[in-house]
Amino acid sequence: KAGVTQTPRYLIKTRGQQVTLSCSPISGHRSVSWYQQTPGQGLQFLFEYFSETQRNKGNFPGRFSGRQFSNSRSEMNVSTLELGDSALYLCASSFAGVNTGELFFGEGSRLTVL
């Protein structure tokens, strides 16, 4: 079966701009979670959506937001970009969710903020 698809794979933005990343989960999975990975902070959980509802949330500012559509595809938005937002953004799809389920990760979207 098809894996988790993230688009775009690479993007460059400037400070103050906003960005939207997309994640298409494995068919049948209702949970999509998002993560930020940087060399300094490691892998950090942003939030999880399950059946279009945000179910769990990490410790990121409100500039980071997301949503999930009825087909389980999810988008993540970062507004007013800062240099420190440069990172690899990973999404993961799961049947049961981050609390009890296996997470299948996409290849990630690498964001560079100049």
Added chain:
Amino acid sequence: QQPVQSPQAVILREGEDAVINCSSSKALYSVHWYRQKHGEAPVFLMILLKGGEQKGHEKISASFNEKKQQSSLYLTASQLSYSGTYFCGTYNFNKFYFGSGTKLNVKP
């Protein structure tokens, strides 16, 4: 709270064993283990939901001590393909945290 992983790095020869530990200051509902190779996405190894339960996957197994809020990943008879960074992930109080990772390098 981010779980604490130890050691930060391990170098092994093929066939040797390793143990990676993950501990949390908070009560845990579940513990995940993932392996990430350079330039690739993390790959699921196993998840543990009950205290003291041990799970296995070929030569990789793990335990979860709910009372001590600790989990350990056991790699036996390591292979070259085991090289990568291992992360534990913990879920509690509606938050999910990954540990800082353990870099494992298996040499011939």
